[in-house]
Structures are given as C-alpha cells and as structure tokens.
Amino acid sequence: MLPLIQTLARKHLAGLATAALLAVLPPAAQAQAPSIVVASTTSTEQSGLFGQILPQFRQATGIDVKVVALGTGQALDVGRRGDADVVFVHDAAAEQKFVDEGHGIEHRKVMYNDFVLIGPKDDPAGTKGQDVTAALKKLAAANANFVSRGDKSGTHAAELRYWTAAGIADKGTGYKECGCGMGPALNMAASSGAYVLADRGTWLSFKNRADLAVLVEGDKRLFNQYGVMVVNPERHPHVKTAEARKFVDWVVSPEGQHAIAAYKIEGEQLFFPNAGQ
Secondary structure (H helix, E strand, C coil): HHHHHHHHHHEEEEEEEEHHHHHCCCCHHHHCEEEEEEEEHHHHHCCCHHHHHHHHHHHHHEEEEEEEEEEEHHHHHHHHHHCCCCCCCCCHHHHHHHCCCCCCCEEEEEEEEEEEEECCCCCCCCCEEHCCCCCHHHHHHHCCCCCEECCHHHHHHHHHHHHHHHHCCCCCEEEEECCCCHHHHHHHHHHHHHHHEEHHHHHHHHHCCCCEEECCCCCHHHHHEEEEEEEEECCCCCCCCHHHHHHEEEECHHHHHHHHHHHCCCCCCEEECCCCC
C-alpha cells in the first residue's frame, strides 16, 4: 500500500511542478501564436507607423505580424510569389494591376499622406513653391544634384510620373539613382546637399536632416494613397487567409483607423485614415 501512495504522491508533485513551470513561461513558449507575413513599403516601417499599430493589432487578435519592408514594386513581387499573406503598399496603378492579374483580393484603401520635394534650405535651383513639375524643370535645367530611389517603389513610381508630366526626358547630369529605400535616399541627400522626393511620413521621422528642408508641397498631384490586400489563396493555397483577412479588417476598422491617426511625431500627424471614403 505504501509504495502505491508514494507513486501517487510523486505524480501529484510532478503535476504541480509542470503547472508552476507553465505559469512562469511566456505565452509564446506555451503555445505558438499565429502569425502572418506582410509585404509593405519602406515608408510604413521607417516612419515608425508599424511600430505604433502592430502591437495594438496583436493585442486585439493574438496574431503576430512579420513585416518585409521593401519598395512597393518589390513588395508586390513578394506577393506574386506567394511569399506574403498581405500586401500593404502605395501605388494605386500597380495595386490595381496586381488585383486584375489575380494576385490579390479584398483590395481596400487604408490611409494617405503626401509626397514632398526636399532640398537644401538655400534652394540653389529655385524650386520652392507648390508646383512639382515646375520644380523638376528647374532641377533639370540647373543640373542640380537629385537622389532618386530608383528601386521601383511607390515613391519612385510617383517621381517618374512627375518627370513625365513635366515633359522632361533628360533629367540633368546631377540625377543619380541609389536603388535604395527612403531613409538611405534621404541620408544621401543630406550628406551631399541634393534634392529628393520623399513621402512626408518618413521625412517627419527622419533625424539626420542636416541642411535639408521641405521646398515643394501642396500640389494635388503629390497625394499619396496607401492600400492593403490579401494575397489570393487560389494562386497560393498556403496563404493564411483567415489571419490575413483579420489584418485587413482591423486596419480599416474604427479601431485600426484610430491607431493610424493617433501616430504623431512632435504633434504632427503622419498618416490620415480614409478607409471609409
């Protein structure tokens, strides 16, 4: 009888020890949280927006988000390959093409801000004003130093549209493509006293401004819309459709839109939600 009692007591103590261990382990060690991959533009990451809103999404849904931050064109390519569950970018024409080709579903508007032309405060090319095409004509005529992202990003696509609208094929000898993200492009402009087109969100979060300032803003053509969509599970059956839809639904929900609007740097709002418009 005594050995049986001792065996039961040992099992009871082992159970208590296991329960105590589980109590002190972090949730991730007890059960792996579901996760999704979001392919997005560098501006959502480098501006700090995702650092602001993703913990709130995680708290609301229990879903972790792994961000692949690239230029919009590259982010869409990641979606085309099925290497992401969600695409969150800012090139309306490229997004629509992605959907029309059957790569994305549930395409939704999320938020907007604007592009700005950045350059040296003394503005040697005389670009300051509201007309972005007039500014680019002055840059080309002056052979001014200009850093282009050259990375097929949404910002790069917008920049090329503005050059075309200005009727300029020869951008001048000062035009250089870096093939880099928004932050590195701004760093290059700051270190060389060059002009650069940037999204306002990344500019506001940029710390290494040196002698740079916003020179052109307010042109309606500088409007910068962001969209989100689920990667089509019919093309890629492994896509985590349920979790991806929860992400899309959350960022366009009142809670997600409030989280986006609440993100500010030194009191200035970086993105303006417009999912309901």
